[in-house]
Amino acid sequence: xxxxxxxxxxxxxxxxxxxxxxxxxxxxxxxxxxxxxxxxxxxxxxxxxxxxxxxxxxxxxxxxxxxxxxxxxxxxxxxxxxxxxxxxxxxxxxxxxxxxxxxxxxxxxxxxxxxxxxxxxxxxxxxxxxxxxxxxxxxxxxxxxxxxxxxxxxxxxxxxxxxxxxxxxxxxxxxxxxxxxxxxxxxxxxxxxxxxxxxxxxxxxxxxxxxxxxxxxxxxxxxxxxxxxxxxxxxxxxxxxxxxxxxxxxxxxxxxxxxxxxxxxxxxxxxxxxxxxx
Numbered sequence: 001x002x003x004x005x006x007x008x009x010x011x012x013x014x015x016x017x018x019x020x021x022x023x024x025x026x027x028x029x030x031x032x033x034x035x036x037x038x039x040x041x042x043x044x045x046x047x048x049x050x051x052x053x054x055x056x057x058x059x060x061x062x063x064x065x066x067x068x069x070x071x072x073x074x075x076x077x078x079x080x081x082x083x084x085x086x087x088x089x090x091x092x093x094x095x096x097x098x099x100x101x102x103x104x105x106x107x108x109x110x111x112x113x114x115x116x117x118x119x120x121x122x123x124x125x126x127x128x129x130x131x132x133x134x135x136x137x138x139x140x141x142x143x144x145x146x147x148x149x150x151x152x153x154x155x156x157x158x159x160x161x162x163x164x165x166x167x168x169x170x171x172x173x174x175x176x177x178x179x180x181x182x183x184x185x186x187x188x189x190x191x192x193x194x195x196x197x198x199x200x201x202x203x204x205x206x207x208x209x210x211x212x213x214x215x216x217x218x219x220x221x222x223x224x225x226x227x228x229x230x231x232x233x234x235x236x237x238x239x240x241x242x243x244x245x246x247x248x249x250x251x252x253x254x255x256x257x258x259x260x261x262x263x264x265x266x267x268x269x270x271x272x273x274x275x276x277x278x
Contacts, residue, residue, distance in 0.1 A: 001059075001075075001076065001077045001078075001173050001174070002059060002075045002079070002080075002219070002225055003059060003171060003172065003173035003174075003175055003176050003214075003220075004056075004058065004059065004138070004170075004171030004172065004173075004176070004211055004214075005176065005211055005214030005215045005217075005219050005220070005233075005235070006214070006219035006220065006225050006227075006233065007056050007058075007059050007060070007061060007075065007171070008056055008215050009215060009218050009219045009227050009228070009233065010061065010080075010081055010227055010228045011054050011055065011056045011061060011228075012228075013083070013227055013228030013229055014054045014061075014081065014083060014106075014228040015053065015054040017083055017228075018051045018054055018063070018083070018100075018106065019051060019052065019053060019054070020050065020051065020052075021050070021051050021100045021101050021102055022048060022049070022050050022051075022100065022101035023046045023047065023048065023049050023050075023051070023065075023098050023099070023100060023101075024048070024099045024100060024101055025047070025098075025099040026042070026043040026046045026047070026096065026097070026098055026099075027096065027097040027099070028042065028043060028095075028096050029090065029094055029095050029096065029097070030095040030096075030110075030113060032113070033095050033096065033108075033110065033113060033115055033116060033117060034096075034116075034117050034118075035074075035116040035117060035118050035127070035128070036118045036119070036120065036124070036127040036128075037119065041119075042117070042119050045069060045119045046065070046069075046071065046098070046119055049065040049066050049067060049069055049071075050065065050066040051063055051064070051065055052064045052065060052066065057131060057134060057137075057170065058130075058131070058134045058137070058166060058170035058171040059074065059075065059166075059170075059171055059173070060072055060073070060074050060128070060130075060131050061073040061074075061075070061081060068121060068122060069119060069120070069121060070118075070119075070120050070121075070122075070125070071117070071118070071119055072117065072118040072119075072120060072128050072131065073108065073115070073116075073117055074115055074116045074117075074128070074130070074131075075110075075115050076110075076112075076114035076115045076116065077112050077114045077115075077224075078110055078111040078112045078114065078115070078223075078224040079108065079109070079110040079114070079115030080108070080109045080110070080224065080225070080226040080230075081106065081107070081108055081228065082106070082107050082109065082226060082227075082228060082229065082230045083104060083105075083106055083107075083228055083229060084104060084105045084106075084107050084230075085104045086104075088105070088107070090107075091109070093109045093110060093111050094107060094108075094109050095108050095109060095110050095113070095115070096108040096117060111224055130166065133166070133167050134166055134167065134170040135165075135166060135167050135168045135169050135170050136169065136170060137170050137171065138169055138170070138171060138172065138204075138207050138208060138211060139208060139211060139212070143169070143204065143207075143208075144204065145197060145200035145201040145203075145204045146197070146200075148168070148169075148200050148203075148204065149195065149197055149200045151168055152192040152193045152195065152200075153193055155192055155193060156191065156193065157191070157192060157262070158188065158189050158190060158191060158192065158261055158262060159181065159186060159187075159188060159189075159190050159191070159192045159195065159203075160177055160178075160181065160188040160189070160261045160262055160264065160266055161261065161262030161263075161264070162192035163177045163180070163181075163207075164177055164262065164264065169207075171211075172207070174242070174264055174265070174266075175214075175220055175239070175242045175243075176207070176210050176211060176214060178241050178242045178266060178267045178268065179210040179239060179240055179241065179242055180203065180206040180207040180209075180210045181203070181206075181268065181273065182240045182241045182268060182269060182272065182273060183206035183209055183210060183240065184199070184202045184203040184205075184206035185202070185272060185273055185274060186199065186203060186273060186274070187268065187273045187274055187275060187276050188259075188261045188266045188268050188273070189259075189261055189276045190276055190277070191277075194277065213235065213238065214233075214235045217233055217234045217235035217237075217238060218231070218232075218233040218234055218235070219233030219235060220233050220235040220236045220239070220242075221233040221234075221236060222236060222243065240269075241256050241267040241268055241269060242267050243267065244256045244267060245257065245258040245267060249269040249271065249272060251269070251272055252269065252271045252272055254269055254270060254271040254272070256268070256269055257269075257270055
């Protein structure tokens with residue numbers, strides 16, 4: 001699933017090439033992926049709209065359009081948004097095509113069809129329910145160790161599901177949570193409420209480190225993820241623990257283990273990440 005680094009990589013590529021372009025026509029090949037409004041209204045709203053900017057919030061892409069309209073794309077598990085600069089043939093996973101004034105196209109593909117698209121006016125933004133409930137962005141000043149610790153006081157869950165909760169931290173997913181916990185030296189089954197302030201500070205910094213590394217590498221590609229030009233990311237070549245079960249830890253040589261925490265497959269080093277309890 002694309003996480004913050006993957007979505008940010010897409011945003012950085014698309015922002016300069018889309019700004020100022022007009023949506024000439026929208027072709028919806030799989031209507032059920034249009035979350036709001038209904039497909040006919042969706043295409044009507046986008047007709048002749050000019051793309052002003054491309055932003056990101058958590059794992060959502062937000063294309064600001066003329067007429068105070070926002071095109072929201074939630075890639076979910078296998079979605080991609082690619083700028084096609086030459087003639088192309090829709091493949092089996094092409095779901096929506098935005099034909100642009102340049103003669104090129106913005107193409108939404110999705111293998112498992114969990115992704116959702118919205119065309120919303122300001123008073124309708126609540127229709128994108130997950131977007132409205134997102135927590136702070138981890139690479140901004142609002143993301144602090146003190147705020148995380150305060151939230152953790154009111155929960156009994158382990159640190160991994162705590163960080164995966166998008167209402168607490170926007171944009172984190174399975175890959176980068178495992179990576180951040182390794183860098184911070186914290187066991188994924190440790191209770192979030194048991195962390196001391198200095199541990200929260202170390203974890204906050206670890207989250208920032210792994211997210212920036214993921215962005216610098218253009219994201220992580222195992223199967224479906226593609227950046228805005230259709231290329232793959234390279235961060236999978238530099239992961240500390242994720243998807244490395246049985247392989248030696250890059251720090252100590254201990255085999256990486258995989259367990260289930262909060263219903264999610266979780267990779268960690270039993271030596272570097274200590275005990276469940278402090």
